[in-house]
Amino acid sequence: MPLRPTVIIFICSSLLYSNFAKGQDNKKIRFDFSAVPSSLQLFGEGVISTNLYERDMAISPDGNEMFYTIVSPQNVFSAIIYLQKDNQGNWSKPEVASFSGVYSDMEPAFNPDGKKLFFVSNRPVTGESIKDFDIWSVEKIDGKWIHPVNIGLPVNTEANEFYPSVANNGNLYFTAAYTGGKGKEDIYVARWENGKYAEPVSLDTAINSPLYEFNAFVAPDESFIIFTGYGRNDDRGRGDLYISLKDASGKWQPAKNISMLNSERLDYCPFVSFDRKILFFTSERSALKERYTPRSATYQTLIDQRNSVLNGQANIYWISFEKVMQSIQ
Numbered sequence: 001m002p003l004r005p006t007v008i009i010f011i012c013s014s015l016l017y018s019n020f021a022k023g024q025d026n027k028k029i030r031f032d033f034s035a036v037p038s039s040l041q042l043f044g045e046g047v048i049s050t051n052l053y054e055r056d057m058a059i060s061p062d063g064n065e066m067f068y069t070i071v072s073p074q075n076v077f078s079a080i081i082y083l084q085k086d087n088q089g090n091w092s093k094p095e096v097a098s099f100s101g102v103y104s105d106m107e108p109a110f111n112p113d114g115k116k117l118f119f120v121s122n123r124p125v126t127g128e129s130i131k132d133f134d135i136w137s138v139e140k141i142d143g144k145w146i147h148p149v150n151i152g153l154p155v156n157t158e159a160n161e162f163y164p165s166v167a168n169n170g171n172l173y174f175t176a177a178y179t180g181g182k183g184k185e186d187i188y189v190a191r192w193e194n195g196k197y198a199e200p201v202s203l204d205t206a207i208n209s210p211l212y213e214f215n216a217f218v219a220p221d222e223s224f225i226i227f228t229g230y231g232r233n234d235d236r237g238r239g240d241l242y243i244s245l246k247d248a249s250g251k252w253q254p255a256k257n258i259s260m261l262n263s264e265r266l267d268y269c270p271f272v273s274f275d276r277k278i279l280f281f282t283s284e285r286s287a288l289k290e291r292y293t294p295r296s297a298t299y300q301t302l303i304d305q306r307n308s309v310l311n312g313q314a315n316i317y318w319i320s321f322e323k324v325m326q327s328i329q
Contacts, residue, residue, distance in 0.1 A: 029083070029091040033063065036278050036320045040261065042309065043280060047094070049315035051307050054081075055282040056163075056215075056269040057316050058108040058117075063273075067097060067108035067117070068316060078106045080119060082145075099138050099148050103130055109164045112220040112274070115140055118151075118164035118172075125150050133160040135174060154199045155190050163215040163269070167222050172197060175214040182208040187216045187227055206252040207244050214239075217270040222246065226279075228268040229255070237264035241281060243328060260327045261319070265312075272321055279321045286312035 029047055042049045043057070053071040060066070066083040082097040099105075103123035110117055118137050122130045134156040138148045150156060155172060162175040170192025177185045178200075186208045188200040202208055207216075207225065209232065216227035223246055230239040240262040242255040261267060261281065269282035287310035292301070305311060 029093065030089060031091065033273075033278065037318065038320050038323050040317050040319050043316045043318040045309055049309055049317075051309055051311055051313065053313040054316050055314045056107045057271045057280040057282075058110055059271070059273055059280075060110055061112060061114040061274040063275075065114075066091070067119075069106040069108070071106070071314075078104045080105045080108050098145055104133075107163045107215075107269075109166060109271075110274075111166050112168050117145060118166060119148075120162050120164065121148070123148075132158060133162060135161050135164045135172070151197070155197050165216055165218045166220075167218055168220045169222075171218075171222065173216050173218045173225070174200075175216065176200070178202075183210045183213060185212045185214050187213050187225075204252060206254045207242075212239070215268045215270070217272060219272065219276075220274070225252070226258070226270040226272070227255070228266075228270075229257075232257075236262050238266040238284070239268055241267050241270055243324075256328050258324060258328060260324065261317075266314075276321055278318055279324050280316055280318050282314045283317055284312065284314045286310045288312050 031044060048054060048068065054068055055071065056069050058067045064085045068081050069078050070081055071078045080097040080100040081094045083091045083094055085091050103121055105119055105121045105123070107120040108117055109119070116137050116139050118135060120133050121136050122133050123136070124131050135151050136148045137151055138145050141147070155161060155174065157178070159176060159178055165173040167173070172190045172192065174188055174190070175185060176188055178188075181202050182205065186202045188202055190197040190200040207213060207227065209229065211232060212230035214228055216225050218225045224243060226241060226243045228239045229235060229242050232240070234240070234257045241258045243258055244252045244255040247253055263283060263285040265284040265286065267281060267283045267285075271280045272278070273280075287308065288305060309315060
């Protein structure tokens, strides 16, 4: 199970940019979304994926805004990071989002129309003391993301709520460990009915089990759901990505392990671009060695290992979503 941050500390580092591709002008950050890899690759190595802990990618429906989360060492704090694309296709340097940077914020998710962003935070509704993690939303007004709002009951409770994902019809999917759920942590849906959320319902056993299911991305048309399961018989490590499709009657089919994506480490936080061309997700896979033979480890080796992108902290990966779907057929 991934740990959730609880206390405030955040360090910005020039290392976000230090490994940017050779020959590139650091003032002009570009991502070639027309060249989606057919096999798994780090996304934005040296800019997005660095030696820090990055997770949970979200790109706006029009493709012009990008949010993701950086988590501080020991998971004590997290902040949502923002980039914006200009008319020439250049992206701004990563900065802490305008609504983030005081309390622990993470897991941004766009409304399908791109006018609202949902995220998770332990910020207080009133006062200054941190609380449990709730789902919040922030609207874009005059080109700026401002005035975060706690979405309230019946979604937010005295327990933690995580990883929002929003369907076209307003239905909100999220993760919680409520008493009376099917497992130790479940994926829930709060349906949007008559202008408000209905009581959250745990998804059926095609998805939830007596174990851990969490961090689900749901297609805007609710035709598929991708999530992480932990402790299943076919789980390769600390948590694998699974996918469930809906049949013609609208029933979720038994989830399948997306084996081409999973590692022996934690793989989670899926996001599919709104054009359904790219799957992004977070992975803690690394290039760390358990032993050096013969005695090849030096002080510099250890420093280089700690400072490398694949140092065991999480990075964001991307791959063609079409290739992923072909792999489960």
